[in-house]
Amino acid sequence: MTDRPKAVVLLSGGLDSTTCLAIALSQGFDVYALSFRYGQRHEHELKMAAQIAAQTGVIEHRIVDIDLRAFGGSALTDDAFEVPKDRSINEMEDSIPVTYVPARNTVFLSYALAWAEVLSCFSIFIGVNALDYSGYPDCRPEFIEAFENMANLATKAAVEGQRKLSIHTPLLHMTKAQIVATGLSLGVDYSLTSTCYDPTEDGRACGSCDACLLRRKGFAENQMEDPIPYLI
Amino acid sequence: MTDRPKAVVLLSGGLDSTTCLAIALSQGFDVYALSFRYGQRHEHELKMAAQIAAQTGVIEHRIVDIDLRAFGGSALTDDAFEVPKDRSINEMEDSIPVTYVPARNTVFLSYALAWAEVLSCFSIFIGVNALDYSGYPDCRPEFIEAFENMANLATKAAVEGQRKLSIHTPLLHMTKAQIVATGLSLGVDYSLTSTCYDPTEDGRACGSCDACLLRRKGFAENQMEDPIPYLI
Numbered sequence: 114m115t116d117r118p119k120a121v122v123l124l125s126g127g128l129d130s131t132t133c134l135a136i137a138l139s140q141g142f143d144v145y146a147l148s149f150r151y152g153q154r155h156e157h158e159l160k161m162a163a164q165i166a167a168q169t170g171v172i173e174h175r176i177v178d179i180d181l182r183a184f185g186g187s188a189l190t191d192d193a194f195e196v197p198k199d200r201s202i203n204e205m206e207d208s209i210p211v212t213y214v215p216a217r218n219t220v221f222l223s224y225a226l227a228w229a230e231v232l233s234c235f236s237i238f239i240g241v242n243a244l245d246y247s248g249y250p251d252c253r254p255e256f257i258e259a260f261e262n263m264a265n266l267a268t269k270a271a272v273e274g275q276r277k278l279s280i281h282t283p284l285l286h287m288t289k290a291q292i293v294a295t296g297l298s299l300g301v302d303y304s305l306t307s308t309c310y311d312p313t314e315d316g317r318a319c320g321s322c323d324a325c326l327l328r329r330k331g332f333a334e335n336q337m338e339d340p341i342p343y344l345i
Numbered sequence: 346m347t348d349r350p351k352a353v354v355l356l357s358g359g360l361d362s363t364t365c366l367a368i369a370l371s372q373g374f375d376v377y378a379l380s381f382r383y384g385q386r387h388e389h390e391l392k393m394a395a396q397i398a399a400q401t402g403v404i405e406h407r408i409v410d411i412d413l414r415a416f417g418g419s420a421l422t423d424d425a426f427e428v429p430k431d432r433s434i435n436e437m438e439d440s441i442p443v444t445y446v447p448a449r450n451t452v453f454l455s456y457a458l459a460w461a462e463v464l465s466c467f468s469i470f471i472g473v474n475a476l477d478y479s480g481y482p483d484c485r486p487e488f489i490e491a492f493e494n495m496a497n498l499a500t501k502a503a504v505e506g507q508r509k510l511s512i513h514t515p516l517l518h519m520t521k522a523q524i525v526a527t528g529l530s531l532g533v534d535y536s537l538t539s540t541c542y543d544p545t546e547d548g549r550a551c552g553s554c555d556a557c558l559l560r561r562k563g564f565a566e567n568q569m570e571d572p573i574p575y576l577i
Binding site for chain 2: 181226230231250266267
């Protein structure tokens, strides 16, 4: 036990959540990292999440099994859909992509809330980003605010008038380039992160899904080499 | 496919959710019933939920595995706690009971939201009740309202300006006696329902946990015999 405040940090093993974790640590939180095995086709990211958690000194890392494949409806959880490739930024911003997983962030944040309540923790970090990937409804500031409001009515602590719970979204208004720059300044080892929606069996990124394209753009704008292996 | 509106109904197999299901059917909804295997010690209720779903003509019944035992913190999901017995109604109302499961309704409603989104469904029914069991924070009207508000910012339909999603809580302001009376008027077969937090292996209700005591009171106030078997 330390005197430091606790935070539950949602950690997918991707670039954004890993940067978000580094920010939480740099702000002096004792971090409880939470990942999900939710039927994603890019389960490789969970191996990376475990390594990141181990190397950054979080207090505890849990991977919870949840079954979003039960409902389908997304290219990430339903093999009936294909992951789109080689789209322009304009195409990405044009509509909500098929990689959107129905209510995913709502479900993830609900689990984070459950763990936070058991831990007597009043901070949850999530690496959502409204700028470079505005297509996902559950990455928008108004959604986060509404979730925080709901969370403060949902728990025992809320009813008993204890401290208010905050959802921290340090990346919300950053570009991908700013996220990379912030992470590098905090010493994030991006070689451990996995961003691709459709990696190869041996863990190489496809290089052409929306997530790869945005990530590469972020490194390019920092004149940096992305340290992970790509298929193309 | 029918022209009837769709509803996702949270169905635990208990008295409240089964009555709630009957109300949704009576209002003309095509019902998609959703149950959870969440590590509850009273898993017997899931067998009952499956029978209820089969006999009432829901379109589909899904039981989703979720792991709330990963976090513990409740007598229903953590064997370190005991289920309280033989408490008075005053004692029940005095504080949030140890049977409260952290963020359970938030997690359940999040899954309901995910399924509703995939189904293009804009109604979710949950049998929460703020009168006879005011101890649970996530059964209060202000929580439900905040969840509904959040849900309407969380989904693709919300962003694309489609219909508003409603969380229906027909039991919210009913006493347990009124719930039983409503269910009986709709032909609910309460012999199929399971309410007890701590049933015997062969499915008999303990008769003395808070849930049993409230249920029995509801039947007694209707001058009705509760059709389920009790241990005592």
